[in-house]
Amino acid sequence: MKILILDGSPHPNGTTSLLRKAFAEGALSAGHTVDTFHTAKEDLHPCLGCNHCRNTGDGCVYKDGMEKLNPLLLMADCVVFSTPLYYFGMSAQIKMAIDRFFANNQVLRAQKKQAVLLAACGDTDSWALDALDAHYHAVCHYLHWENAGEVNAIGMYTPADIEGSAYLEEARALGRSLKEK
Numbered sequence: 001m002k003i004l005i006l007d008g009s010p011h012p013n014g015t016t017s018l019l020r021k022a023f024a025e026g027a028l029s030a031g032h033t034v035d036t037f038h039t040a041k042e043d044l045h046p047c048l049g050c051n052h053c054r055n056t057g058d059g060c061v062y063k064d065g066m067e068k069l070n071p072l073l074l075m076a077d078c079v080v081f082s083t084p085l086y087y088f089g090m091s092a093q094i095k096m097a098i099d100r101f102f103a104n105n106q107v108l109r110a111q112k113k114q115a116v117l118l119a120a121c122g123d124t125d126s127w128a129l130d131a132l133d134a135h136y137h138a139v140c141h142y143l144h145w146e147n148a149g150e151v152n153a154i155g156m157y158t159p160a161d162i163e164g165s166a167y168l169e170e171a172r173a174l175g176r177s178l179k180e181k
C-alpha cells in the first residue's frame with residue numbers, strides 16, 4: 001500500500017513527529033511505502049474560494065506546493081493526518097492543505113482510500129481532542145474514505161512526554177496493522 005503522511009506540525013522533532021515516525025516504522029515493517037509531506041515547510045497558500053478550479057478545469061490559481069502534494073495524494077491508498085492540537089482543531093498548516101483538496105474533490109471522493117489520524121495535545125482533559133476528532137470523521141465521511149484507525153495522544157505537551165509512552169507503540173502497531181482493502 002502507498003501511504004501518504006500529511007505532517008501538520010512545524011516541529012520536525014516534536015511530539016507528533018515521534019508519533020508519525022513510529023507509525024511509519026510499523027507501516028514499513030509491514031511492506032508498505034511511506035511518503036511524508038511537511039505542510040509547515042512547503043510553499044502553501046490558503047484556498048481563496050475563487051472557484052477558478054471549478055470554473056476552468058485548470059486546477060488552482062496557486063501553482064505552489066500543492067503541485068507536489070497532489071500527485072502523492074491521488075496515488076495514495078491511505079492518507080495519514082498527523083497534527084498537533086491547535087486551539088481545539090488541527091493546525092492551520094495541515095488545514096491549509098486539506099482545504100486545497102477542494103480543487104480535486106470529485107476525484108478524491110471517487111477514490112477508495114483509507115485514512116488515519118495521529119493527534120497530540122497538551123491538555124489531559126478527556127474531551128480535549130473531541131472537536132479535532134469530529135472534524136477528521138467529517139472529512140472521512142465526505143470523501144468516502146474509511147477510517148483505518150486513530151491515535152489520540154492527550155497530555156503530551158512535549159516530545160519528552162510522549163517518549164516512552166504507550167502512544168508510540170500504539171502508533172507503530174497501527175502502521176503495522178494496515179491492510180489493503
Ligand SMILES: Cc1cc2nc3c(=O)[nH]c(=O)nc-3n(C[C@H](O)[C@H](O)[C@H](O)COP(=O)(O)O)c2cc1C
Pocket residue numbers: 009010011013014015016017083084085086087088089120121122123124128156157158159
Ligand atoms: C498555537 C498552539 C495552540 C495549541 N492549542 C492547544 C489546545 O487547544 N489544547 C491543548 O491541549 N494543547 C494545545 N497546544 C499544545 C500542542 O498541541 C502540544 O504541545 C503538541 O504536543 C505539539 O505537537 P508538535 O510538537 O508535534 O508540534 C497548542 C500549541 C500551540 C503552539
